[in-house]
Amino acid sequence: MSNNDLELLREKLDDVNLELLHLINKRAELVQQIGQVKEKQGINRYDPVRERKMLDSIEDHNQGPLDPASLKHIFKEIFKMGLGLQEENQKKALLV
Amino acid sequence: MSNNDLELLREKLDDVNLELLHLINKRAELVQQIGQVKEKQGINRYDPVRERKMLDSIEDHNQGPLDPASLKHIFKEIFKMGLGLQEENQKKALLV
Numbered sequence: 115m116s117n118n119d120l121e122l123l124r125e126k127l128d129d130v131n132l133e134l135l136h137l138i139n140k141r142a143e144l145v146q147q148i149g150q151v152k153e154k155q156g157i158n159r160y161d162p163v164r165e166r167k168m169l170d171s172i173e174d175h176n177q178g179p180l181d182p183a184s185l186k187h188i189f190k191e192i193f194k195m196g197l198g199l200q201e202e203n204q205k206k207a208l209l210v
Numbered sequence: 211m212s213n214n215d216l217e218l219l220r221e222k223l224d225d226v227n228l229e230l231l232h233l234i235n236k237r238a239e240l241v242q243q244i245g246q247v248k249e250k251q252g253i254n255r256y257d258p259v260r261e262r263k264m265l266d267s268i269e270d271h272n273q274g275p276l277d278p279a280s281l282k283h284i285f286k287e288i289f290k291m292g293l294g295l296q297e298e299n300q301k302k303a304l305l306v
Contacts, residue, residue: 120251123244124260128267130237131285135268137233138284141226142276148219155216164220171224172231180238184291188234189227191287195280 138192145196146203159201165193234288241292242299255296261289 152159172189173182245255268285269278 120244120247123240123247127237127240127244128264130233130240131264131268132271134230134233134237134285134288135271135281137226137230138281139272139274139276141223141230144219144223144226146275148216148223151216151219168224168227172227175228175231176235178235179242179295180235180291184294185231185234188284188287188291189230191284192230195276195284198280199275 138195141192142196142199146199149203160197168193234291237288238292238295242295245296245299256293264289 149159169186169189172185176182176185248255265282265285268281272278272281
């Protein structure tokens with residue numbers, strides 16, 4: 115493999131980074147919408163059973179190369195961010 | 211919004227989770243390939259300048275709702291996982 119191949123792989127990686135960026139933000143938008151519905155219904159935003167189910171589904175569908183423990187770690191970080199955003203929105207709503 | 215809407219939003223979220231799973235693994239595969247090229251060329255796998263550039267590009271393309279600091283955090287976790295996988299592969303190669 116030459117330097118050109120390295121460049122090509124890096125370009126592909128940059129594309130994947132931007133696709134991930136788009137999806138992580140899209141996920142955050144959905145979590146915001148779910149938070150709004152839950153708030154109206156007076157349901158607690160954090161739902162550990164639902165989180166467990168999502169992690170199980172991710173593990174079931176995993177074809178690698180990443181191992182389940184690494185994926186669980188990264189998805190828990192992504193979940194936390196979504197919840198953080200919901201809380202932020204609620205605080206903003208309380209201040210207005 | 212009714213419970214049906216909540217279900218619909220959750221289905222969308224599940225789809226996005228699986229798309230993320232696919233992309234995170236695809237990214238890991240690319241990082242593995244890049245690691246192999248670098249190893250052959252005797253280049254250090256960890257490249258802080260390249261990491262900085264990737265984070266800058268992600269920030270430049272961000273349209274929200276997530277803020278740059280949260281995204282930086284999550285992408286650094288994703289980067290770390292890629293590097294961890296490269297090291298694991300190298301260890302395996304050394305053992306054989």
